[in-house]
Amino acid sequence: MSVRWGLIGASTIARQFVIDAIRAQADGEVAAVMSSSQERAETYARENGIARAVSSLDALLNSDIDAVYISTTNELHLEQGLAAIKAGKHVLCEKPLALTSADAREMVVAAKAARIVFGTNHHLRNAGAHRAMREAIAAGRIGKPIAARVFHSVYLPENLQGWRIARPEAGGGVVLDITVHDADTLRFVLDDDPVEISAFTQAAGMAGGGLEDGAMCIWRFGSGVIAQSHEGFTTKFAGTGFEVHGSEGSLIAANVMTQKPVGSVHLRSASGEEELSFDREDLYTRSLRHFHAAVRGEGQPAATGEDGVWSLASAEAALQSSNTGKAVAIDPQLGGLA
Numbered sequence: 525m526s527v528r529w530g531l532i533g534a535s536t537i538a539r540q541f542v543i544d545a546i547r548a549q550a551d552g553e554v555a556a557v558m559s560s561s562q563e564r565a566e567t568y569a570r571e572n573g574i575a576r577a578v579s580s581l582d583a584l585l586n587s588d589i590d591a592v593y594i595s596t597t598n599e600l601h602l603e604q605g606l607a608a609i610k611a612g613k614h615v616l617c618e619k620p621l622a623l624t625s626a627d628a629r630e631m632v633v634a635a636k637a638a639r640i641v642f643g644t645n646h647h648l649r650n651a652g653a654h655r656a657m658r659e660a661i662a663a664g665r666i667g668k669p670i671a672a673r674v675f676h677s678v679y680l681p682e683n684l685q686g687w688r689i690a691r692p693e694a695g696g697g698v699v700l701d702i703t704v705h706d707a708d709t710l711r712f713v714l715d716d717d718p719v720e721i722s723a724f725t726q727a728a729g730m731a732g733g734g735l736e737d738g739a740m741c742i743w744r745f746g747s748g749v750i751a752q753s754h755e756g757f758t759t760k761f762a763g764t765g766f767e768v769h770g771s772e773g774s775l776i777a778a779n780v781m782t783q784k785p786v787g788s789v790h791l792r793s794a795s796g797e798e799e800l801s802f803d804r805e806d807l808y809t810r811s812l813r814h815f816h817a818a819v820r821g822e823g824q825p826a827a828t829g830e831d832g833v834w835s836l837a838s839a840e841a842a843l844q845s846s847n848t849g850k851a852v853a854i855d856p857q858l859g860g861l862a
């Protein structure tokens with residue numbers, strides 16, 4: 525039996541990665557696309573070989589689909605997610621799940637009550653590099669983890685310099701866009717949850733409307749690990765990376781905060797330096813593979829709804845910290861949800 529997908533949002537990310545990832549599944553089919561404009565829906569459908577183009581959520585949800593992929597601008601995720609859940613469709617939702625963690629929790633609660641599969645498309649935990657780091661830490665290869673550093677300041681490509689840098693009401697800004705990914709990747713690699721964050725943000729010349737296009741965060745995790753992360757839209761030559769430093773070794777990953785299965789991971793310890801090999805499966809294909817398995821009743825999506833609430837609660841705390849000049853506790857308030 526195939527999983528028939530409806531795309532909510534004629535987006536860049538669906539065109540660049542997710543449509544292919546659905547089609548890479550033996551049982552995956554992209555059945556329809558919804559845009560707020562019928563003309564854009566039809567153009568997008570034609571360009572991407574999708575049979576059906578619609579411009580209303582009802583029309584999409586009433587069609588013969590099993591699951592929806594939500595990749596509209598961030599302010600729309602909540603209403604579209606709740607409607608899809610109500611219609612009994614499985615939901616893979618882009619990050620941030622909503623504009624507030626309270627709204628994200630509402631979706632996760634509704635999905636649980638409706639017994640549908642709900643996932644957050646945090647692609648980075650699907651990267652072989654991050655899985656190799658998580659496994660090395662779990663195997664004790666760096667001893668006791670002490671600190672982590674995330675380098676995730678990029679240059680936002682010109683074709684994406686729209687709502688992200690101009691529309692606060694659409695959930696723009698680098699914190700909702702990239703800090704959420706760093707929150708999720710830190711949680712995944714360290715297998716630990718953040719408890720507190722302190723952040724400085726800046727507008728370095730690209731973002732307007734009061735939005736931030738750069739952020740530096742300092743995190744404290746439950747185990748006592750501290751971390752720093754740098755997110756940005758305006759640095760053309762920074763490169764990306766992820767490091768975890770422990771009592772017996774350090775993991776140094778370069779070029780791994782990206783959408784592609786690239787980069788390198790080195791383990792440095794008293795015995796020297798070793799390059800870790802890792803699986804190079806496409807990140808989005810792996811995300812969809814796990815989602816399809818969950819639809820069959822096997823396991824969970826790679827990143828669950830709860831993971832999406834965690835990352836948004838972290839981003840929210842970062843913004844609050846930046847606004848108040850104080851460290852802020854991170855509490856996704858998931859108690860009672862399990």
Ligand code: NDP
Nearest residue numbers: 533534535536537559560561564595596597618619645647
């Ligand atoms: P886009 O700007 O490409 O698309 C978002 C919406 O903008 C679309 O749904 C579309 O609305 C509208 N839009 C697109 N092109 C046009 C146009 N030419 N004219 C008018 N409106 C247009 O966003 P992204 O694909 O970059 O991001 C979408 C979501 O995915 C966000 O939530 C983002 O955070 C997330 N994302 C996640 C990534 C990941 O790796 N997990 C990577 C990139 C984004 P309509 O549908 O009504 O046509």
